[in-house]
Amino acid sequence: MHTIRNYIMAESLEQAWELNQKGRNNIIIGGNLWLKMGRRNIINAIDLSSLGLDKIEEDEGGFRIGCMATLHDIETHEGLNKEFQNLFKEAVRHIVGVQFRNCATIGGSIFPKLGFSDVLTAFLACDTQVILYKKGEVPLREFIYIPTDNDILTHLYVKKDGRKTAYESFRMTETDFPTITCAVAKTQDGFETVLGARPKHAEVVVDEVVADAFSSEEVADYAKRVIGKLQYGSNIRGSEQYRKQLSKVLIGRCISRLTEE
Amino acid sequence: MIIDLFINGKKIQAETAPDQMLIDFLRGLGYKSMKRGCDTGNCGLCTVWMDEKPVLSCSVPAARAAGHKITTLEGVQEEAAEFSDYLANEGADQCGYCSPGLIMNVLALKREIPNPTMAQIKEYLSGNLCRCTGYQGQYRALAKYFGVEE
Numbered sequence: 001m002h003t004i005r006n007y008i009m010a011e012s013l014e015q016a017w018e019l020n021q022k023g024r025n026n027i028i029i030g031g032n033l034w035l036k037m038g039r040r041n042i043i044n045a046i047d048l049s050s051l052g053l054d055k056i057e058e059d060e061g062g063f064r065i066g067c068m069a070t071l072h073d074i075e076t077h078e079g080l081n082k083e084f085q086n087l088f089k090e091a092v093r094h095i096v097g098v099q100f101r102n103c104a105t106i107g108g109s110i111f112p113k114l115g116f117s118d119v120l121t122a123f124l125a126c127d128t129q130v131i132l133y134k135k136g137e138v139p140l141r142e143f144i145y146i147p148t149d150n151d152i153l154t155h156l157y158v159k160k161d162g163r164k165t166a167y168e169s170f171r172m173t174e175t176d177f178p179t180i181t182c183a184v185a186k187t188q189d190g191f192e193t194v195l196g197a198r199p200k201h202a203e204v205v206v207d208e209v210v211a212d213a214f215s216s217e218e219v220a221d222y223a224k225r226v227i228g229k230l231q232y233g234s235n236i237r238g239s240e241q242y243r244k245q246l247s248k249v250l251i252g253r254c255i256s257r258l259t260e261e
Numbered sequence: 262m263i264i265d266l267f268i269n270g271k272k273i274q275a276e277t278a279p280d281q282m283l284i285d286f287l288r289g290l291g292y293k294s295m296k297r298g299c300d301t302g303n304c305g306l307c308t309v310w311m312d313e314k315p316v317l318s319c320s321v322p323a324a325r326a327a328g329h330k331i332t333t334l335e336g337v338q339e340e341a342a343e344f345s346d347y348l349a350n351e352g353a354d355q356c357g358y359c360s361p362g363l364i365m366n367v368l369a370l371k372r373e374i375p376n377p378t379m380a381q382i383k384e385y386l387s388g389n390l391c392r393c394t395g396y397q398g399q400y401r402a403l404a405k406y407f408g409v410e411e
Contacts, residue, residue, distance in 0.1 A: 004280035007262065033320050034304045036282075045279065047325055098386010099308050099315040099366065140281040160398075175303075175387050 002038055004045040013133050013152060016046045022152045028152060030108020031070070033100065048107075053154060056080065062159040067107025071119065072098060074106065084126060087183065090167040091122035096175050111153045113144050113201045114179040118169055120144070121196035123156060124204050125165050125183035131155040141204055163187045166254035169197075170246050172237060179238040180246045184254035191233055191255065192221070195247055198232045205229050214259055216252075223251040224232075264327040268292065268334030277323040283309065283316075286323035287333060293360040294334035298390070305389035308362040308369075309333050315369040334361045340368055353398030359391045367373045367403065379409050 007019060010016035017019045019026050025043040029035065031072040053066035055110045065074065074088040081089050095101055095118060109119040110130065128140040132153040140156070169181045196202025214222070227247050232240040265274050268290070277286050278292065284295055284307045298306030300319050307318040310332040333339055341364045348354045348364075363386070370377060370385045382403050391399065404410070 001278065004322075007279035007322060009324070009327065029322070029325075031320070032322055032325075033317075036320055037301060040278075045322070047322070049325055050328075093384060096303055097305055097366075098385050099305055099317045099388050100302050100320075102311075102314045102316050103302070103320055232299070 002036060002040045002042055003111060004042045006044045007047065008044050009047050009050050011050070011216055013048075013051065013154065016048060016051075017133055017150075017152055019044050019046050020152065022220060028107075028111075030067070030111075034108070034112070034114070038040045053107075059145060060160075065106055065158065067111075067154055067156075067186040068252075069106050071095060071101035071109065072197070075101060080158070081084040084158075084163075084165045087122050087125060087165040087167050091118045091181075091183070092168070094118070094171060094175060094178070106156060107153045110140070110156065112148065113163070115199050115201045115215045116177060116197045117202065118181050120193050121169075121183050121202040122167060123158065124190065124196075124202050125167070125185045126163065127159040127161050129157040129159070131157060144201060144203070161187070164258055165219055166257040168250040168253050171249065177237065180243050182247060182250035182254060184251060184258060186258045191258075193226045193251055193254075195226070195230055195251075197237075198230060198243055198247075199237070200231060200233060201237045204229055212216040214255060219252050219255050220248065222255070223248040226251060262324060264324060266326050266328060267330045270330075271331055271391040274381065275370070279322075279324060281323045282319055282322045283321040283326055283331070284318035285312075287318060287331070292333045292335055295365075296358055298359070298362075299401040303361075303388070303390070304357055304359070305366060305395060308365040308389070310369060313369075313372065315366050319380075331366075334365055336373075337365075337368055341365075344368070344406055348399065351398045351402040351405070355391065355393035355398070359389065361390070363389045365397070367406070371407075377407055377409070379404060382404045382407065382409070 028046045055066050056077050057064045063080050071092045073093045109236050129137045131154050132142040133154050164186045167183045169178045170180050178197045183194040185192045192206045194202050194204045222246040227244050232243050234240045295318050299302035302317050302320045308315050309318045312330050391396040
């Protein structure tokens, strides 16, 4: 359990950013679910929940999602799920329970680049921009390789580009952390596959070209090449080899759904 | 720090510590329906509503509730009693420790999805753990309460 000396309800992003520069013991609070499990001594806990950053706004080009929008907000947003074939609903519905998903925030899920994140896997399957208070827009696919600093993630912007997506994950028990997460997107240029919880944070493989019509041998070959490009590891939820085997199956299922439609 | 909020429709002003969680704040004020279970956000025993949405009071900082509407089981007693009868009739009340959290989430489900399927019920309530039995009594009660085929 953490301790907090001052709880600051931020009145502006500038105030929040300035406080957040004062060292490790100053921290932006998202849903407080993961943070609470630690033993940090926090001097200033900075809460962004009064800044109106909990909205999902749709425009012609895409969806602008505030960092304080919750996982249940993206799970139930009709426009977002229609555009991406229930990608977000499928990605988050196994995460604990609805009460948890009403607390957990998008910012708190994406900013720390958590290794077990279903949410990161889903957003990486789309053309997603991370909007940071000081650095501005950064593609999510670049953001995951930038060391975490003291900037503030204010929004995500998910572009509507006509891609079709499918999501699969595997858990040892329902509502547990995933052993492996997988999302495949079918774009005009081909397929893009995201694999997370390996147990490292999710990453995308885009440079494997495949034909539109797949035989089961082609799918297996494609999966093998994708898996070969990523680093895997072992933990209590599964060995490296087990995760690779699961990845093959989940990639196959996603591609099958995308090519059947 | 002093916070103003609404609890079960009543305006309240009370003191909280910067690291106090909502469950301790509410129980300190005499609202004892929400229980502490896992204290890690997994079991759902501490469920209350914040602005009509079910949340885990063990994980929400009390300070975040400032200006918001909090509803506990004490604030929905009539509805809770109605569903409790279904639980009791199916022998699903068991030790009763998880019942307040379950009931709060069932009533939230009723508001969000008034006519759920059994699959939707199971999914919505997956964050409410009961350590007594295997949930079959609860599922029978829920099926009857929502009028769905098991």
